[in-house]
Amino acid sequence: MGVAAGAAVWAAGDEPARAGRTGPPATAPVQRGDLVDTESVDGTLTYAGVRNVWTAASGVVTWTPARGAEIGRxxxxxxxxxxxxxxxxxxxxxxxxxxxxxxxxDVRALEENLKALGHGDGMTVDGDFTAATADAVREWQDERNLQVTGTVDPSQVVFQAGAVLVREAKAPEGGRASPGQPVLTVSGxxxxxxxxxxADRQDLAEKGAKATVDLPGGTSVEGVIADVGAVAETGGPDAPTTVDVEIAVEYDGRFDEAPVSVELVAERREDVLSVPVEALLALRDGGFGVEVVEGAGSRVVPVAVGAFGGGRVEVAGKGLADGVRVGVPAG
Structure with a gap:
């Protein structure tokens, strides 16, 4: 109730006002709808799935992609x-x-890729490496200026779930690559x-729930909670215990590793009546009320107060309905 009390003004009582009573300086409507209370937490805007890439190839690194390069199939x-x-x-x-x-x-994945790259018209994608698969491999090897053998070894191909974004070259040009050593750090x-x-606020994060992300520069985007870690982690003896939460967002701007503020839903009340918080009046005998404006007069109606959210508060009281006007401070 601390939020409500801080926004309230004292009323003379909760008895009906006389018809000649002066009305409030301004009014606002009672509204019926969903009321959402949010809590703000800190986050970092980044890319999904940061990971290292290994290859079975060994030798001198003669080319690496630039940081930020997107690499596709x-x-x-x-x-x-x-x-x-x-x-x-x-x-x-x-x-x-x-x-x-x-x-x-792995054979099926190879065949799917060869087809997608335009090779293997007579090849069936079935996970069995046949003579038709070998022909498709030869076409691909010739196109890539590789030795044309009809077989593929792990030094020639790396499988990833999709296109990747280069974050760091772990083996610089002129350095040596060897099996077991990462050559790149990438992300989705x-x-x-x-x-x-x-961890004690894990109730705020439910997979599939919506969230609002406030970006640098004052803009915001909507997101959906894509993953909530199952294991709590701590960064040290004095560090708080946390769980990893990832929120998927539609954003094509330039910011990366940027600090952001995230609004998570703490409580949602559906189909309730609400008024602006500043409409609440602290009654002389305790509790709260609102000043209902009717024509030239007004009366104070005691209310039961529920959830808060978005500058509004859930209320229930005699005669309150969607569209009824209540008093609020001017401005």
Whole structure:
């Protein structure tokens, strides 16, 4: 009730006013609808899925992409000894050489990519590496200026879930790459806001719930909570325990690793009557009321106060309905 009391003014009582009573300086309508109370937390605008990329290729790094470059299917992630390492889309890791007789999810992913890149008209995408698959591989290898063998080894291809955004070259040009050593740090291309949410406020974050993100410069975008960490973490003995929350946002601006403010829904009340908080009056005998304006007169109606949100407060009282006008301070 502290918020309400701070916004209230004292009324003479809760008895009906006489017809000649002077009305309030201004009025506002009682409204029926949803009332949402939010809580602001700090977050960071970034990209989804920051991770390292490894390759089975070993040798001298002869080309790396620039920071911020977007790399898609069939494009070069890095070049080792002058040979490109190609990005293909897939969830299975590229962990073995693939040739005729191979079968599995990695073969299917390879076939899907070859088809998407325009190779293998006679190839069936079924996870079995056939002679038609080998022909498609030869076409692709010739296009990429690779040795044309009809087989694919892990030094030639890296599978990722989709297009990636380069964040850092871990192995600079002129350096050496070797299996087990990351060559790039990348992320997805989707924008997200990361929040380290205090574990005791985890109730604020529900997967699928909406959130509002206030960006630098005064603009805001709507987001949806995409992931809530299942494990609480702490940064040290004196650091708070937090859970990771990721909020998906539609944003194509230039900001990256930018601090933002996130409005999370603390409480939602549906189909309730509400008035501006400043309409509340603290009654002489305790509790709260609102001044209902009727024609040239007004009367104070005691109300039960519920949830707060967006500068409004849920109320229930005799005679209150959508559209009834209540007194508020001027200005």
């Amino acid at each position: 069939g494009e070069t992630l890095v070049a080792i000894d002058g040979r490109p390492v190609t990005l293909m889309y897939g969830k299975a890791p590229m962990y073995r050489a693939l040739g005729q007789g191979s079968a599995g999810k 291309t989707e924008r997200v806001v990361h929040v380290d949410l205090d």
